[in-house]
Amino acid sequence: MDIQLKRGLLDVCVLAAIKDEDSYGYKIIKDLGPYIQLSESTLYTILKRLESAGMLTVRSAEHDGRLRKYYHITDSGLARIEDFKEDWKEIMTVYSFVTKEEGND
Amino acid sequence: MTKQEFLERLRAGLSGLPEADIEEQIRFYSEMIDDRMEDGLTEEESVKQTGDPDQIAQKIINETPISRLVKEKVRNRQPLGALAIILLVLGFPLWFPLVITIFSVLFSIFVTIFAILFSLWVTDFAMALSSPGLFVGAIVYFAHANVTQGFLSLSASFVMAGLSILMFFACKALTKFTIRLLKSSAYGIRRLILGKEN
Secondary structure, three states, X not given: OOHHHHHHHHHHHHHHHOOOOOEOHHHHHHHHOOOOOOOHHHHHXXXXXXXXXXXXXXXXXXXXXXXXXXXXXXXXXXXXXXXXXXXXXXXXXXXXXXXXXXXXX | OOHHHHHHHHHHHHEOEOHHHXXXXXXXXXXXXXXXXXXXXXXXXXXXXXXXXXXHHHHHHHHOOHHHHHHHHHHHOOOOOHHHHHHHHHOHHXXXXXXXXXXXXXXXXXHHHHHHHHHHHHHHHHHHHHHHHHHHHHHHHHHOOOXXXXXXXXXXXXXXXXXXXXXXXXXXXHHHHHHHHHXXXXXXXXXXXXXXXX
């Protein structure tokens, strides 16, 4: 997959993974596993980027005697997901145009 | 590999990054391994799934903007003393031409290498072209019943064909080798500036 496209997709995937409830690194990777491949170092970069863009916040909470970082989606993070859905509708329209010719073969 | 070993190797690989960044990475990967173990994996398996610490460190370093690495390097240096600054200013006529010279030499080496490669390719191309030319010449000689010249021309044509094919592979290999050499020396210069040991 095109690297720029994948980057954009991964951002939205990570946001979607923490949309319903706060989540932590390992759980995000596990939840996304069936849909898209994501390495730890990539996830780290994405989380950093989303945090500095204000799309998520981080808090450390104690779990089983150790600290675990939980990621919480912000309003602008939720807005990003909505934007993605809107964008995707447009992309699907273009997609159906692009594949129209092939369908007539 | 144990979790401890993994984290130690990761830390070693990340030296050169700002200390705060290293701590954050260590905490992140430590949490990952702990969560895998909580998920039912053994320590060994958890570390294995997380990946190779050397590769991870290399990837992190590669993704870190070079400005950040340099800034960290500069920050760790002792501030310049008054004497050093005076020497730097007074020495300007001395070190400035030196720097320019070093860069010019590096640049001319670069140009020379490519000029050599280019001329080798051109030679090869000329030999490849001369082969059919000599072949046509041979036919013309034969047509004029000049058998000696004809054979001479024909054999020269074959020799040129053979030489040009051999030289083509030699040129290709040499070009590849040069590109690899330039790449690794660029990497070497980057390491020299950043002063990373491993």
